[in-house]
Amino acid sequence: MKAQSPRAARPLAQRYWLTRLLAVGGMAEIHLARQGALGDTGPGGDFHKELVIKRLRPELAGDPRVVGMFLDEARIGALLHHPHVVQVFDAGDDDGAPYIAMEYIRGEELNELCRRGLAAGRFLPLEHAVEICRQAACALGHVHALRDGDDRSLDIVHCDVSPSNLLVTGDGYLKLIDFGIARARGQRRRDEQALPGKLSYMSPEQARRAALDHRSDIFSLGVVLYEITVGQRLFRGPAREVRRRLERGEVEPPTFVRRDFPGMLESIIMRALEAAPGDRYASAYDMADELEDFLRESGSRSGPLRLARYLDDLAVSVGGERRADLVSERERRGDEEALDFDRGVFDGYRAGGGEPRAPLAEWDEFEEDEHAVAAALGVDTAVVRVAAAGTAADHSAAPRRDPAADPGEEPGDETQPESVAGRLASSGTPLLAGRLPPAAEVPATVPDALSPTRPVIGSPGLDPRIWVVLALVFALVMGAVAALLLRSLVG
Numbered sequence: 001m002k003a004q005s006p007r008a009a010r011p012l013a014q015r016y017w018l019t020r021l022l023a024v025g026g027m028a029e030i031h032l033a034r035q036g037a038l039g040d041t042g043p044g045g046d047f048h049k050e051l052v053i054k055r056l057r058p059e060l061a062g063d064p065r066v067v068g069m070f071l072d073e074a075r076i077g078a079l080l081h082h083p084h085v086v087q088v089f090d091a092g093d094d095d096g097a098p099y100i101a102m103e104y105i106r107g108e109e110l111n112e113l114c115r116r117g118l119a120a121g122r123f124l125p126l127e128h129a130v131e132i133c134r135q136a137a138c139a140l141g142h143v144h145a146l147r148d149g150d151d152r153s154l155d156i157v158h159c160d161v162s163p164s165n166l167l168v169t170g171d172g173y174l175k176l177i178d179f180g181i182a183r184a185r186g187q188r189r190r191d192e193q194a195l196p197g198k199l200s201y202m203s204p205e206q207a208r209r210a211a212l213d214h215r216s217d218i219f220s221l222g223v224v225l226y227e228i229t230v231g232q233r234l235f236r237g238p239a240r241e242v243r244r245r246l247e248r249g250e251v252e253p254p255t256f257v258r259r260d261f262p263g264m265l266e267s268i269i270m271r272a273l274e275a276a277p278g279d280r281y282a283s284a285y286d287m288a289d290e291l292e293d294f295l296r297e298s299g300s301r302s303g304p305l306r307l308a309r310y311l312d313d314l315a316v317s318v319g320g321e322r323r324a325d326l327v328s329e330r331e332r333r334g335d336e337e338a339l340d341f342d343r344g345v346f347d348g349y350r351a352g353g354g355e356p357r358a359p360l361a362e363w364d365e366f367e368e369d370e371h372a373v374a375a376a377l378g379v380d381t382a383v384v385r386v387a388a389a390g391t392a393a394d395h396s397a398a399p400r401r402d403p404a405a406d407p408g409e410e411p412g413d414e415t416q417p418e419s420v421a422g423r424l425a426s427s428g429t430p431l432l433a434g435r436l437p438p439a440a441e442v443p444a445t446v447p448d449a450l451s452p453t454r455p456v457i458g459s460p461g462l463d464p465r466i467w468v469v470l471a472l473v474f475a476l477v478m479g480a481v482a483a484l485l486l487r488s489l490v491g
Contacts, residue, residue, distance in 0.1 A: 011036055013094050016053055016101060027066060027180070028054045032104065051089060055099040067098065069180060072187050074100045076156060076179045079146055084139035086167075086177045105175050111163035113311075114228055120317045127300035128307050129228040130265065130291050135174035136166055136221055137288035143176070144214035144284055156184040157212050161220035162201040163227070170323075172307030183212065199242055200235045204275050207246045215277040218284055222272025229265065230254050249275030264294050 011017050012033070020032040035049040060066045077088030077100065090101040110132065117123045124132075140161070146154045158165075159181050167175040199207070203219035206212055226234045234251065235242045245251075251273050254261040268290050274280045281287040295302060305326075312323045 012053060012055075012099065013092050016051075018053060022052070024057075027060065027070070028056050030054055033101070035101075050104045052102050052104045053099055054102065055094070056097050058097055061097055070098050070100075072184070073179045073182070074098070076182050076184055077102065079154070080143060080179075082139055082142040084135050084174050084176055085142065086175055105167055105169060105177070107167040107169035107173075107175060109164045110166040110168055110224070110228065113168055114163065116318070117314055118231075120314060122310075122314055122317055123231055124228055125310065126229055126262075126265075127295060127298075127302040128310055129225070130295055130300070131302035131307060132166070132168060132174050132228070133221060133225040134288050134291040134295070136161075136176060136224070137218075137284045137291060139174065139176040139284075140214070140217050140221060141283060141285035141288060144217070152185075154184050154186070155213070156182060157214055158182050158217050158220075159206070159212070160198060160201075161217050161224065162198045163224055164198075166224065168307070168311070170308060170311060172304030172309075172311065199239055200233070202246060203277075204246045204249065205277060207243050213277065214284070215280045215282075218272055218280050218287060219274075219277075221284070221287070222269055222280075225272065226251075226254065226269050229269070230257050230261070232257065249273075262294070262298060264297065268294065 015036045016033045017036055018031040018033050022030040022032055024030075031053045033051055033053045035051055056067065056070050071091075074088060074091035077086070078091065081087065086105060087103040088100060089103070092099060114124050140158065143156050143158060146156055148154055158176070158179065160178060161176075165176065165178045167177055169175065201220045201223050203212070203216040206216050223234050235245060251270070253270055254266045255263075268287065272280055272287060281290075294300075308323075309326050312326045316322050
């Protein structure tokens with residue numbers, strides 16, 4: 001048995017025992033912890049509640065900007081109570097270092113989930129992608145609608161809706177995380193217009209550093225919905241080019257990429273991605289309603305249970321073990337027809353015209369250089385660096401490790417960070433451990449099986465380029481008819 005670290009021997013704030021270091025980020029250290037109770041004498045006490053402690057790094061405790069962001073995150077998080085939003089339990093100060101206690105979410109970020117699916121030849125099926133964004137829209141609806149005791153809107157804007165801040169649990173539930181740069185009425189004074197999120201998921205007004213409201217988050221969710229249903233990134237490339245496309249509202253409809261993309265879903269996406277905030281959905285709840293309508297009218301079948309079975313099927317496809325609790329009764333009876341139907345939802349859909357999906361390397365987020373982003377946004381690099389400290393972790397701080405490879409490790413050992421994605425360090429929500437092999441073990445090449453056979457759900461959209469051809473043919477025919485009429489009149 002490995003010895004516990006000295007830090008774990010003393011309870012944080014007299015009630016939290018730090019049992020494992022999960023990650024070290026630009027702004028905070030993230031620890032798995034257990035909550036103590038009255039009469040507990042140490043980490044092995046009778047009362048056991050796992051949670052996550054996010055503690056500001058000591059060297060940043062003297063920076064008022066960072067401390068202000070950290071306290072704002074705790075203050076906003078304490079107000080939110082929703083099944084699709086990370087829950088904050090407590091906040092305080094320990095030896096001059098502020099900390100936040102929040103729920104321990106066993107899940108993985110949406111970005112990583114899509115990457116695993118693409119690598120394994122089982123990219124996130126369309127109906128599950130829609131269901132995930134429906135849950136995210138419900139979460140944002142709650143955040144945006146929150147009011148104070150005097151029934152005044154708190155005007156909360158998340159400002160950083162992106163796949164890395166959307167976690168999917170093993171039971172098929174979406175969790176919105178990381179309110180590190182969120183804005184709200186009554187917030188501590190800061191340069192509101194200068195603090196950016198991730199450039200590739202900003203709204204046009206956010207990229208212009210203009211005033212923001214909740215509709216900025218709706219645009220960001222529209223980008224996410226576009227990407228996980230089309231299967232490729234929307235705004236990818238150099239920072240100046242991305243900002244130019246955002247400001248001009250340059251978004252190709254999904255049918256330009258996949259000709260059989262459902263027309264109803266395309267309308268939802270394009271409304272969320274309108275350049276003018278007034279042309280978008282008035283609320284995230286309205287967007288959630290239309291996504292639910294799409295699932296119902298297209299005959300799609302999704303939901304937390306089916307999504308959990310997809311995650312389980314994905315785990316098995318790359319060498320993981322099957323979750324016995326997710327095996328249906330029909331499957332245990334050997335009902336092959338039912339089994340084929342259930343598994344059919346895992347196969348994704350064929351791209352129109354047989355176009356191959358984007359290579360795995362092109363799915364990954366474009367690495368945004370902080371100097372280039374600062375120049376594109378017209379802000380000082382230090383501002384981008386402060387924002388990054390609140391939302392991104394040092395990726396080199398937490399090398400991946402398969403927890404199953406070291407079964408002898410005991411809670412309390414903090415000699416090595418656990419194998420979690422470093423960018424979760426600011427959210428306090430570690431990845432699901434022990435179910436899928438490390439990313440290094442996932443095949444680096446995308447197999448030919450990425451062209452599944454199940455047809456797209458919903459009504460296929462007509463390629464807009466066909467309309468151009470039809471218009472030209474119509475013009476030629478009408479010209480010929482007019483010429484014949486003229487000749488007959490003259491004759």
